[in-house]
Amino acid sequence: MIPEDDLYLFNNGKLKRAWRTLGAHVVEGGVRFAVWAPNARRVSVVGDFNGWHPQRLDPRGTTGVWEGVARHAKKGDHYKFELVDYEGKKREKSDPFGFRMEVRPKTASLVWPLEGHPWRDGEWVRERGRTQRADAPMRIYEVHLGSWRKGRTYRDLARELVSYVKDLGFTHVEMMPVMEHPYDASWGYQVCGYYAATSRWGTPQDLMELVDAFHEAGIGVLVDWVPAHFPKDEHGLAAFDGTRLFEHEDPRLGLHKDWDTLIFNYGRPEVRNFLCSSALFWLEEFHFDGLRVDAVASMLYRDYSREEGEWIPNEQGGRDDLDAIAFLRELTDLVHEEAPGAIVVAEESTAFPGVTSSTKTGGLGFDLKWNMGWMHDSLAFLEKDPLYRKFHHHRLTFALYYAFHEKYLLPLSHDEVVHLKRSLLDKMPGDGWRKHANLRLLHAWQAAHPGKSLLFMGGEIGQWKEWDHDAELEWAVLGDGKHRGLSLLVGDLNRLVRERKALHEMDEDWRGFSWIDFSDVDQSVVSFVRWSREKAEGVLWAFNFTPEVRKGYRVGAPRPGRYDEILNTDALCYGGSGIGNMGGLEATDVEAHGQPRSLVLTLPPLAAVAFSVPPAPPDQAGAGAATGA
DSSP: OOOHHHHHHHHTTOOTTGGGTSEEEEETTEEEEEEEOTTOSEEEEEEGGGTTOOEEOEEOTTSOEEEEEETTOOTTOEEEEEEEOTTSOEEEEOOTTOSEEOOTTOOOEEOOOOTTOOOOOHHHHHHHHHHTSTTSOOEEEEEOHHHHSTTOOHHHHHHHHHHHHHHHTOSEEEEOOOEEOSOGGGTTOSOSEEEEEOGGGOOHHHHHHHHHHHHHTTOEEEEEEOOSOBOOOTTTTTTTTSSOSSBOSSHHHHEETTTTEEOBOTTSHHHHHHHHHHHHHHHHHSOOSEEEETTHHHHHBTTTTOOTTSSOOOTTSSSBOHHHHHHHHHHHHHHHHHSTTOEEEEOOOSOOTTTTSOGGGTSOOOSEEEOHHHHHHHHHHHTSOGGGGGGGTHHHHTHHHHTTTSOEEEEEOGGGGSTTSOOHHHHSOSSHHHHHHHHHHHHHHHHHSSSEEEEETTTTTTOSSOOOTTSOOOGGGGGSHHHHHHHHHHHHHHHHHHHOGGGTTTTTOGGGEEEEEEEETTTTEEEEEEEOGGGSSEEEEEEEOSSSOEEEEEEEESSSSEEEEEEETTOGGGTSOOOOOTTEEEOBSOOBTTBSEEEEEEEOTTEEEEEEEOOOOGGGTTOOSOOOO
């Protein structure tokens, strides 16, 4: 029943929508089953419809694909493939292309057509290329669906989570993996069902409703996707047909030591096809607006987390994984060609060149790259007692040396609040008041810095405990005014970034950033201006990373006129002490920091203040501060 052309394309890695060909599909007269198992001696399907007695499938020539129709099968039936390998050993496997699986610890696949959800987001999908451009605002709320609130289904979240994210003003939500996975503590990063939405929280159509509801609320939806490795579970992809079909035979290429998982063989056309098709599947069938590709750094290098002698150089004698690099370029090109407006984000922590450059110029083609250096430096600095921060001032400024080499996203992710790393609030030094003030400072630092940004759930309310996937967030803390103030601040920062072009339009361009002063090491104060295109709009930021109130602090100002104070993290409504600048200041004709004018500020303790830069005088339109970034 499968056209020969489809099989030819699959064997050559070019069947873009392989999920329509392989797997289980309801057809006239039953269900058609098809699976790729080129080294099996015999393949059968077993399930509810045949009393779990093997029904043999037919091989399609030398393609490695087996197919057949089970005439009594129907939607909702459980099934597996029974494979007899070259040694005569029987293996029962879940369907690699199955659309639904049983809830762990059960492992059968379910016959489950994807039709049935009446999509309402046609206009959103058509316009997402505009809302996800490089010059658009992007403030992402990262969420683990199972622990945001316990006991919620996809449809519950379509009401509660969507409303919450919209009220806080985030532009996007990023879901940690929703693909089926057997082990809860992997948080979804050890995937067995690359085409199956996890049944923990409902059906595939229920997940579609959640995505649709976000789109109705004007919120983009990204999802974590894991092509770097897969688990060894017997029902999954490992040794699928008795051979290392999806993974490498040699453990020096095929074993991930850090996670004790298996690495895909990216040199095999059918494996690349399996993965690229999976990426397109989530974008097309579930209308996700983009993929955050997990663990890209581990894919790029054959010696990743390996000692000498534990890895094999490539054919050129180097450490780069050339097959993985080719796969990533194929992936990003496919997404951009077949899912207009969708984006691909790399979790990549090394100095690999051109991660966000076009594949036409030798880059990997990603739209954004996580800036792990900014995250680690910022947290390392703020975890220091303010008394010692002057000795670590470079951690604040270093990210600006390379901020425009790639298109960056600044993450405060789940990885930083687990495994005894403590919550964001608990990382901060000092007593309760200082911890809150420092966390407010961190949120403002992220919003002010060039780059898109991401915040993991719980950081917006100042959760005290580090994240636990088995427990919901500490919602009870919102009974405390300081925690409510923190949530209010995050919402106001989100709206400020969305409304002020200076805080998003030039995120990837050095012309959108100007230092005022980064040299006040002893007082741990930095100041800079963010500019919109042509400097039509500007926001001047000043940060005081010590608990000392700094009165009469002079800061260079690029233009004459009144500078309105548009945000102060020390405001009473945020839980601060209420010290500020009475709503704004007039620039004086005193030069400072290389600027023609200056402001005499009151810098609140452990706080950030932001001011709107006045429009340029008519004879200076387009002019601004010195642009040395």
